[in-house]
Amino acid sequence: MQEKEMQTKPVLQVKGLKKYFEKKSMRGRVISSLKAVDDISFDVYPGESFGIVGESGCGKSTTAMMLSGLYSLTDGTITFNGVDISDFSNKAVKEERKKIQMVFQDPAASLNPRMKVRATLMEPFVIQGIKVDESKIDELLEIVGLSAAYKDRYPHELSGGQKQRIGVARALAMDPQVIILDEPTSALDVNVQAQIINLLEQIKEQKNLSYVLISHDLSVVKTVCRRVAVMYLGKIVEQGPVDEIFAAPKHPYTKALFSNIPVLDDEKREKIILEGDVPSPSKIPSGCRFHPRCWKAQEICKNEQPQMRDTGNGCCAACHFVEE
């Protein structure tokens, strides 16, 4: 009974997360501020994959960087297993942060070209001051489906898929509870992508991990995740279970985004082509951020920022005309 209760408690809780990049004058006055992430909240439960999708510049990677501790927060809290880990200077936080690891987008750029696989995988232990022997490295390589012979190779001797496997192995070194996957397959071929996705799924089941998957490829998110948040210009516009949102998106942006996925013939549907580009996050439109590109926009959208509303089936969307 108690264990069941544990399961329903979120492992990672994000509340009112904000990240502003500010340009300051010499006297410290803020000249301009770029609102990369502006007040987002979500929960991630144990053993769950949570997806964040959106276009370039919507703040999804900034969110990943904050979750993994690579950026400091402007405002908001990140709670991990009930402990507030937003404050980096706290020593106890460092202990907890070990349990959140990250896999990066470009496997070639995230591995040091001058380090052998062994050294790359050993590094987390060295940094944390943990003494381990070679067998731990072999074990990590085995989990990601590579033989022990690979530890004497340099990154340039590996294929793209193998490099990403090393990236996953490195993330697993500290026995994490949550792994942040920032576009883990976007630099890979379809076939290699399928291999990595299957591997991630298998590891998740073995170790009861939670994933936060950042991606612009919606079909990957649909395959991997249970719940998804759609971001636009630093805000979450729609959030809910993957199946519900993909079946019946409520927010116009989500509708357009989903209709634009290139699909094979058997699942063709009508496309909604959006006009123009995503506005710059330093010049955010007034009211609803999506209104300059929205085909449903009316006067109210220009003036008033829509609040998150419950749309049923565990979904919520931020749009003035969500009921229609």
Added chain:
Amino acid sequence: MEQLLQVENLKTYFKLIDGTVKAVDGVSFSVNHGEALGIAGETGSGKSVTVKSIMRNMPSYAEITADKLTLEGIDLLKLSNKELQDIWGKKIAMIFQNPTSFINPLFTIEKQMTDVICFHEKIKKAEAVKIARNMLVLVGMPDPDAVLKSYPFQLSGGMIQRIMIALSLSCNPSLLIADEPTTALDVTIQAQIIKLLGDIKTHTSGLILITHNLAIITEICDKVAIMYAGKMMEWGGVNQVMKEPAHPYTQGLLAAIPRLSNESKKLEFIPGNIPSTVDPPKGCRFSPRCPYAKPVCTQEEPPMVEIAPSHFVACHCAGEGGCR
């Protein structure tokens, strides 16, 4: 239908110290007037080398041979470097994967576009500016006058890709080659560019689109060619190949695509990696990874056979109802 481009037994070899890289090894296809051909395959299958060989845009150590390589009756292999300059941009134009790295950051868009137009059309600059402006309007660029005066860094990735398309169309080329034109772009911008490429099909005589995303091919192409390790595996009408893929490699590629309608969390994939083209496997090059490989596959190279009207497959099982 009249044939625009004819390629027969095209071979591109790179002679290195370690051996000869047979990047393209006997590829034959044709593009008719008003037709769009899609070339798909994994990284390293020789897609880009094929089209660059057609343009003869290759380093001097590359050996390009072919039984026939003609564009509108012109033998491309016999042209001198000087004559090639008149072909590039005028007869064959190319759009590249990463638009920002193929545009000069130091010059305005106007300068870069008019340079090309003045060179080929031998006209005055004022007229060239007019053509450039019309081209920008054609590709749906808002505010073309301002865009002409701007530098590449002032424009977004989607806009630069539009400029590249406008630039390539500015001299009315007979053949337009697009090498992964949307890989560097977001989903909504990708949809805009795909729609644009579909619209401009009527402005050029022929289009070759290279991509690893088969879904994009189904949206704009009439024919599709599947390449693997420098060889053509299957080619035919898009609908035919996508609905009834006859080659096990095509079947594998299609199965690896994550689909929105897919309920399962597991993806199919082809095990293993693409072989080295220095020392390719004996017989059918796909045989080491093929789930249906028979003894004959590792001994004899399968010939291209026509299994249905204009649907060609290079597989030993193809004639006997296919490998299923």
